Amino acid sequence: DGGMGSEEEDSELHDIAPNSKLQTSNSKLQTPNSLPLPGQLILVTFTRSAVANLKGKICKYLKELSLPTQGFMVYTLHGLALNIATRHPELSKLDLNRLTLVSPNQSNRLIRTCVEQWISANPRTYQRLLEGRQFDGEETERLRRQSVLRTEVLPDLAYTVIHEAKSSGLLPQNLQALHQEAKFRVSEDTEDYEVLSIAAGLYDRYQSLLQQRRFIDYDDMILAALRVLENDRSRQLWQSQIYAVFEDEAQDSSPLQTRLLEILAAHPTERDRPLNLVRVGDPNQAINSTFTPADPSFFREFCERCHIEGRLAEMDQAGRSTHIIIEAANFMLDWVNRRYGKWGDGEMGSKLSPHSLTSSLLPFRPQHIHPVPSDDPQLDANPAPEGYGLEIRFPPDIYQTVDLIGQRVVDLLTQYPEARAAVLVRENRQGRFVAELLRNPEQYHLDVNLSQFGIEVYDVGERDRHSHIPVEILALLQFLDRPHSPDYLKAALQVLVDRRLIPTQDLNALVTLPEQFLYPSPLDPPQSESVLQARRYCAGLLRARLELPQYQLIPFLAMTLQYEQAELATADKLAERIVQQTFGNQSMTAVLEVLGEIVRSERFEGVETDDPEERYIRPRQLTIITMHKAKGLDWDFVFIPFLHEHLIPGQLRVLPQSQFLGDFTLSEVARAQIRASIHGEYPLPDTAAAWERAGQLKTAEEFRLLYVAMTRARRLLWLSAARKAPFSWSKPENLDDRSPCPILHTFVRRFPRSTQ
Structure with a gap:
């Protein structure tokens, strides 16, 4: 785990010679955009910050051993894939002179567009979703359900399915085939909305939009690299340049990512030779699988195969925590496996071997952390507890x-x-x-x-929230520009809910009839207190739009959202930039265009009031x-x-x-x-x-x-x-x-x- 000394991790060791460090350290390191030279070690980790951290630690250890800091390259997995794909544009079909990496904001807009296109093309299926379990045809409820489906349910389905399917190499037609398999398995008491068929349609339209607008996403980088490696000559070229591949945080890999690394770690000509691949990960630290495609089952299955082949090394010692904390963590692992093994029957638990096939059904891999030996070189390994610990x-x-x-x-x-x-x-x-x-x-x-x-009290989330300021200001300004747009009204209300200025409530019910919500007549039904609070905020914003000059709107919105000091400084910086870029044309249209571009490009840095280095672990x-x-x-x-x-x-x-x-x-x-x-x-x-x-x-x-x-x-x-x-x-x-x-x-x- 990069020297932290805390987690128990598994790795697969494939013919890595004891002197491999010496062999690779004698190679020359070229620039990041160049091909690695023969004998290079490729290290792959999860995030860009982890790349810098891993590279720094390796250089430090090599210097301590009086070895040259050469012979290895550290990548994120997508960075490695992009390097391969751009070296062979004719094979990867990926030309960065014509294609643009889609940003999260652009991806969200594409998903909204593909939802609208799917609704237009599939009116009968959409009507089935609208009716749900029961529907009396009442117009207000129909409008509310439309808002829920258009802005929440279908975008969420599209986002989840696109990432799950693409990261596993599945195409829209594969999902349609799965739908044909699943539709015969519908319970009589459960509604059948043909979920996989809807998902396939959304996925297909998303891919079409990517191609039309010449965008690629992160999964496309992996697919492009795999297309390059399908060519025998290109594959052998890359394999001959790489001595071995090391992967960190392997429990978070997807099947597609694993396939890429296994191809690179293979011998260029002798297919039967074992892979030169080391994968390091801890299945018990898989904490991303419910909101990303990272499924820890793949790494568990990989470990079982390695164990059968005698290629599994278990690192079960950790020097971070005092003994009582290690004991508590191990105790919880056993207790959870006993209570939730086979999900409640209590028959399985910690007595299982980690290598049992049944262990993959458990929440945790049955493995305990152990303290390091007394002669371990770590400073203050397994420190004495404070009090009981x-x-x-x-x-x-x-x-x-x-x-x-x-x-x-x-x-x-x-x-x-x-x-x-x-x-x-x-x-x-x-x-x-x-x-x-x-x-x-x-x-x-x-x-x-x-x-x-x-x-000092340092709230990490507060610092991260500064990057959301342009998005929040844009949402409110779009509402002020078009207050009768249900989408803009809902986005503005969501900002107010997120800032805890109005109570959490079903916003879809408010935005179905914007005029009735904003300016109710005496004949309209009375509004609840939570709705009244929301209406008062919106009415106040609209009044400010009429009474304040354009250049004062953003500072007013920042005060309305109750930004704290650093957030106010960031909002002021944003306002200054917009004034500069709209000089001579201070219309709302010009402001929205500039602010929209800032949000789309994600090139606005918040104001940091302190040194960001090691900001999480200061005394x-x-x-x-x-x-x-x-x-x-x-x-x-x-x-x-x-x-x-x-x-x-x-x-x-x-x-x-x-x-x-x-x-x-x-x-x-x-x-x-x-x-x-x-x-x-x-x-x-x-x-x-x-x-x-x-x-x-x-x-x-x-x-x-x-x-x-x-x-x-x-x-x-x-x-x-x-x-x-x-x-x-x-x-x-x-x-x-x-x-x-x-x-x-x-x-x-x-x-x-x-x-x-």
Whole structure:
């Protein structure tokens, strides 16, 4: 894991000679755009930041060994694929002089367009979706359902299916074939919306739009590289230049990515020779599979094949955490496998071998972390615990939770000024709540003020939110320009909901008749308090549009959205740039055009008020960060609050506005059916079985996410679940009784000193 020394990982070792470092270090390294020379080691990792980190560490170790810092190249997987594809444009059909990599914003617009095209071309299927389980034909409800389908259900289905299918090498016609297989497996009591057929149609139109507009996406890079490697001469050229391939974070690879690396790691002429491939990953840290195509089952199956062939090396020692934290992580792994093995029958569990075929049905791969030996060269390996090392609290409410965290942080960072501490949260809204209370202790009646002790509160999500400022301002300005557009009205209302300025509600019901919502007549039905709040905000924005000069609109919107200091500075910078670019033509049309281009190109940097280097792990700082973003990092003291059962493990929910379709979501059903087909499961699961499987995958991933969060701690792990907490963190003030995550009481029984 790049020297962090915390995770247990598996790798496949294929004929990597003991002196391979010496052999490759004597090669000359060319520029990143050039072909690697014979004997090169290719290292592939997940993100661009990981590339820089990995390269820096390898150079450091080579210098310590007095070896040249040459002979290897580090890529992201898509960067490697793009390098291969652009070297052979005639084979890859990928010419960057004519094609443009589609940005996330452009991709979202393409998906919206393909949804509109699909609706026009498939009126009967669309009508079937509109009717749902039952429909009385009422016009307002029809308009509401249209809004839900056009702006939520179908875009979500398209996004999920396009990425799942393309990353597995499936074409639209393959999905149609799967639909023919699945349509004979529909339960009598479940609605059949022909999900895979709809998905295939959306996917086909998305691909057509990409070609028409000369765009490519990230999956196209992998496909283009594979087209190059289908040519014998080109494949042998690349294989002859590469000595071996190393892949990090292999649990997050898709089948297509794995195929690319296996081709590159093969011998150019002798097909029977083993691959020179090392894949390193930890299936128990697969935390992206419910919202990306990263399916950890592929890496588990890969490990089983390697074990059968005698090519599996298990690295089960970690020096990051103190012994009690390792023991707690191992205990949770066993408990989850016992409780959720075969999803509730309790027959399977930790006694299984990691190499059992049945182990792939478990949430975790049955493998324990072990401390490193006493003579390990790591500095402060498996450090002594702070106190007992594991503390579990059940405060009365979430406000008392934050107060307890503040008091403990002051005690620890006063005693250990160079130590590092973090609060890990499940979602950004929890982080925003913690930061708000700790920065305003008097307002919320906290007993401690961190700033008086020289401790900074650093909310990572707050810094990340600055990149959303142009998008939020654009949404509000588009509404001001065309207030009767249902799409623009909904986008503006969504911004207000996200900023917690108006209550969460079904926005589709508000935007079906914009004029009636904005300017109701005495004959219209009375509006609820939540609708009135939303209307007052919108009316205030429209009044400002009439009364303020153009150049004052963006600062006014920033104040309306209650931006904090750094966000206001970013909004001011944005306003200045727009004034410069619209000099001589300050019309709303010109402003929208410039701002739209800024959002589309994603070339606007927020104002950073401090040094970004090592910003997450500084001493005398309490870092607030999500569990997902914390992966790969560690702190001396880690606090994980708000561990409630409705969040971890939680359950898949169907949003109220979509329940007219049934007790499932189309996107998750399609994802489960596509994955079943990739794993060779026939017949495919029907809608009910696919939805149940999606719920099982979510449960497993939530516990793996908690496992990752727990193993970020070195000396102290602090866990809590308040007795009163909100159901939704969009309304943290609405407290009611909440059950803790089921593992917490189990921890208390196993580690009784943790509550003292």
